[in-house]
Amino acid sequence: MDFDEIQKIFFQECEEGLATIEGSLDAFRGHDPDAEVINTVFRAVHSIKGGAGAFGHEPLQAYTHAYETLLDLVRNGTLPLTPDLVAAIVAAFDMLADHVAAARDADTPPADAAMLDRLQRACVPAAYVAMPAAAADEPSGDGAAEAGDGFDDLLDLIGDGFDTLLDQDDTDEIPTEGYWRVTLRPAADALDHGAEPLLWLRELAAFGGVLITADCAALPGLAALDPELCHVGWTARVPLAVEEEDIRGVFDFMDGGELLVVREAIAVPPDEVPPHDMAPPVAIDRPIPDTAPVAPAVPEASDPLPPVQRSDPAAAASPRGGAAAAGQSIRVDLDKLDRLVNLVGELVITQAMLAQRLSEHALGGIDELDDLALLTRELQESTMAIRAQPMKTVFSRVPRIIRELEAETGKRVRLDVEGEMTEVDKTVVERIGEPLTHLIRNAVDHGLELPAERLAAGKPEEGVVRLSAVHHSGRIVITVTDDGRGIDRAKVRAKAIERGIIAAEATLGDEDIDNLIFAPGFSTATAVSNISGRGVGMDVVRKNVQALGGRIGIQSELGRGSSFSLSLPLTLAVLDGMIVTVGDQTFVIPLSHIVESLRPAKGAVRRLSDRSALFDVRGTWCPVYRVADQLGVTEAETDPTQAVLIVVESDAGQAVLMVDTIQDQRQVVVKSLEANYQAIQGLAGATILGNGRVALILDVDALIGRWRRDGRTMRIAA
Structure with missing residues (x-):
């Protein structure tokens, strides 16, 4: 390397x-x-x-x-x-x-x-900072006393924390089984390389170490003393309960100098510490590796040093035992991991092709084929799990954003976080950061009121922003909630009319008005600031979330606050889908959107006009959308009783998709249309089926959103 x-x-x-x-x-x-x-x-x-x-x-x-x-x-x-x-x-x-x-x-x-x-x-301690500037120059009197007090405080500061390490009166408490003797002499220029000997000693003290001697033989006289050089060495003892590798780990970044770690078999009083020439130090010019040999000590003949027993190979590799072994990890280049994911995806496709080919020859019931399908799926899930990262990677940035917004807006904000260890694919983690940042900034700047406004409204001065992540129905749902003023729909509508986003005579429901905040160029800010006012933030949120195959939901109550929910796929590489036909075309509908599928009875679909119809889904009338109309597929079924209705969940609520038939339900590998051809509205990607044909994956949210905006549902037979 x-x-x-x-x-x-x-x-x-x-x-x-x-x-x-x-x-x-x-x-x-x-x-x-x-x-x-x-x-x-x-x-x-x-x-x-x-x-x-x-x-x-x-x-x-x-x-x-x-x-x-x-x-x-x-x-x-x-x-x-x-x-x-x-x-x-x-x-x-x-x-x-x-x-x-x-x-x-x-x-x-x-x-x-x-x-x-x-x-x-x-x-520097406050007492030292407060010392009068002229005090250091006064040779006597009160001023000199003040200077001396300040200097003593500074010395106390340097020495604080060493009480345990410097305790020389507890030699009787040394365990009879022995201890580690640590001899340290930093290189003269150690400070130039970032070394901090005092920190090393503090680390030894944290292990229960006790300082035995300080070697000042190389310490020059005051006139020749160079404060930038290290002149002193130390010898300390550390309990045997501490692992040797932990002791050496304290000095991982020691560059040059001498370090000796010796296991002493019996307690040795401080005045009987063997001189250095009995066990010469080991000179090093690089950090000592964990596998560095330990110089043997010379034990008393009557009390031999027992050998270290290691019967378990795993224990030998990890002195801390099974818990440490379970937490071991290695670094893998992301490109290598991506290639592995792609290869597993190709394996999934090949397995599907093999199953298709064998079924065509009436060999579909082979047990080994079922085993292969199971193993392929487990391999794919295990590979994707390697790419999984906790949402904490993204959530950890939010406190810093909150601090900056507090300083800029004068608002007081408390951040509550839940589900930060919820895992999701690395690609999703990397690409959700920007949308989440915009939502947090929007919640603080537009959502939360100033402290005086909150008090007047009967709320605490401190506003609350809640950030949560949870797995739900094969997706991850990230929610940003605030207890602020909520969405003023009358103001949003008026601003949208002013900016020409909607017509003045347009009839909009609450949900439609809420979604106006995602329109390009929309902003309710009265002035442009470093935080908001240009009308690009929420537009970016929607585009980025849709690019991830996700959807956004809004709930808001005036005076009580707002909640934005991002529903995203756990991974962008593989999904479970239902394979359907529409005319002579094959499509895949992601299972995460599907509620149920059925063939309606005659008269169950109620026509409202030539281009609209409704279907009663357990007491709720849902619009029926014919996939063939939107995607330009000819010769598709127009009679609902001869077709299949698939009830789906979308950003706009429940809806019904009308397709000709259902072929299968299986796991498919997502291939990017944008990377291989171009982005097409209403399609989330493509996949290769077992018969070798390319099937397009429907973007349910985009399709239904477009139908709603166009004001059309279906062209269906009477």
């Missing part, structure tokens, strides 16, 4: 780290996060810093070092989480994302001087 490939992996890890940080930062808002949340953010920043140093991205390394220092002071309790400090941590994350992007794209690093100054100021 060459350098560029390794660096590519580093930036992939950076993106994962940024996503982890962004997902954790919301816990800082409104309440004190627990220690694990703070540690999660710290570890992600620390990993980015280590990689930045290894690959020579010095601006990124320097910035993350300052960010990491602040986070470390928060996690060890030195700095309390005040609102100002939370704001600094959140703002620092935005700058970190810019730094990573600049390093990845070999671009000019962002100007971070002001942010670095803000981080440095946040790290």
Whole structure:
């Protein structure tokens, strides 16, 4: 693997780290996060810093070092989480994302001087910041005392969190079975490469480690002291309960210097620690791998060191046992995964062709053929599961959007999130981000009122935006709900007439008026701002959702709030469909839209005119749409009693599609019409059937929407 490939992996890890940080930062808002949340953010920043140093991205390394220092002071309790400090941590994350992007794209690093100054100021105790400027120059008197107090506070800040590590009076508590002796001497220029020895020691303290000695032999006199060099080494002991690989993991990004991890068989008092020449340190010029050998210690003859027993090969590979093994993962290039998905799709098509060919020769009942069909489906589902990602990948961006909108609008917003671990295909996750961003911005800018307005309306000052994701009928439904002012339909209608979107005499129901907000160029904003006013946001939402084969539903009550629901397919590659014929053409209707299918009795379909008819579906009269009319198919059935009626769900509610016959129900592989030919309204794609013919996949929402807009239903026989 060459350098560029390794660096590519580093930036992939950076993106994962940024996503982890962004997902954790919301816990800082409104309440004190627990220690694990703070540690999660710290570890992600620390990993980015280590990689930045290894690959020579010095601006990124320097910035993350300052960010990491602040986070470390928060996690060890030195700095309390005040609102100002939370704001600094959140703002620092935005700058970190810019730094990573600049390093990845070999671009000019962002100007971070002001942010670095803000981080440095946040790290200094208030008492030190408040010290009079002239105090440091006063040799005696009250001013000198103030300066001394401030300097003592600063020293306390540096040393805080080391009480456990520096405790030298508990040697009697060393377990009799022994401990790990860790000898550390960083390289003199370690600080230049992003190393932070004090953080390493804190990590050892977190493991229950105790500092035995500090090696100051190389420490020069004060006049020759260079504060940018590392002059000190340390020896510490760590309980045997800690895995060796975890100890070495603390020093993953150590570049140069000496590190020795030795298992001591018996307790050794601090004044009897073996000198370094008894077990020479191992010099390293790169991070020590987990498989690095451990230098053997010399145990007492009367108390031999028992060998480490590993009877389970899996345990040997994963010292943490089965739980860790279950969480193991590998990185796979997305192009390779896409090729695998395509090959599995072709396998599904070939299996369907084989089944069709054998059935033509009266060999359709072969058990092995059924087994092949089952295995093919399981393989396809397993392959698609590999591409599945939790919606958290998208949802984690929303808190940041909310924070920005609060600052721009002066509104107070609480975000409630549900179902963030609901999984969906990676392609859907990648393409739903923009529509979701527009819906969130619309909910805050147009939906929620200002605090004073909410109080006047008897609502809490803080508005609520709820974001949820759930699996429903083979699809994922993402809902954005707000408790704001709701849709003012009279205002929407008036604005649509003003902009020429509808005629003044048009008769529209509530649902039709609600859907006007998706019209190109429509906006109710009184002025154009950074957030809204140009009439493109909701139009983008509809187009992107329809491009994904999804549909949008709106529910709104004036003064109570609005809810937007996006219903999307779980995957764009394969779907379950019903194969139907219309005239001499074959089509596929996605099963996710189908409620039921039936052949009506004579007189069950009620004609209203030459081009419209209704069918009673369990007490509800639904419009009947003849597929042949919309798609220009000739010689199709016109008598409903000789045709098949398929009841479907769409954005516009229930409707009935009239087709000639139903051939089969099977899983089909979706092929893009846009990529292979051109986009056609009313068609979501195409597939290859078992007989080798191409069948077009109906876009149910687009078809019914077009029929409704055209004001027509069906041409059916009397």
